[in-house]
Amino acid sequence: MSSSPSAASSDSSHLVAEFRTEFGKGFARRARKAGKIPAVLYGHGTDPRHLALNAREFARAIKAGANTVLHLTLPDGEALALPKSVVKHPLRDYVEHIDLILVRRGERVTVDVPVIVTGEAAPGSLVLTDLNTLSLEADALEIPDSVEVSVEGLAVGTQVLAGAVVLTGGTTLVTDPEALVVAVQAAPTADELSAETEAVEAELGVERDLPEDEQAAADAEKSDS
CATH class of the missing domain: 2.40.240.10 (Ribosomal Protein L25; Chain P)
Known part of the structure; x- marks a missing residue:
């Protein structure tokens, strides 16, 4: 970091x-x-x-x-x-x-600096970035291009707050130190993703095309009725 x-x-x-x-x-x-x-x-x-x-x-x-x-x-x-x-x-x-x-020269300024997430969290996890930038105070001629947050090996449930991000070069944090930057969550299963997609489609009134065999059966059922 x-x-x-x-x-x-x-x-x-x-x-x-x-x-x-x-x-x-x-x-x-x-x-x-x-x-x-x-x-x-x-x-x-x-x-x-x-x-x-x-x-x-x-x-x-x-x-x-x-x-x-x-x-x-x-x-x-x-x-x-x-x-x-x-x-x-x-x-x-x-x-x-x-x-x-x-x-x-020598003046300190407040700027928004991009957050770069590096590394791989624990298997079966999903890394969510809550803040894409951090507000920092820095020497005008030594403003960092970015700040890195490593999630290498972090377990599910881990949260990285702004105050935990390591800064260098005399840079100080302006963003609330309790602000959430990155969260490591359990990756959703295929069934959970499918259910979520279906729920969104139902809310939007989207109708999926059925596979040919299922569509033929549905059409036959309608004709019989």
């Missing part, structure tokens, strides 16, 4: 940002055609700054993780920023807008 440091300091996180003075859907369309993404940078009591980022560079940067700190080169200097909101088009595969928050 460990966490690995983010690749925030890699070259891929360095982006050149332009200031923009245009807004609205018309500008957004023109920016997209030019390979740019509209963005807003704010935080630490500063006035919001409206930017345009290179779409390919941004996509390459966040491959390291959604919590990658971006090293921005602005027309008036350098800045570190954390993506707060990345708005994607609901149907097409492109980013429409990005909200960025200024961060400083």
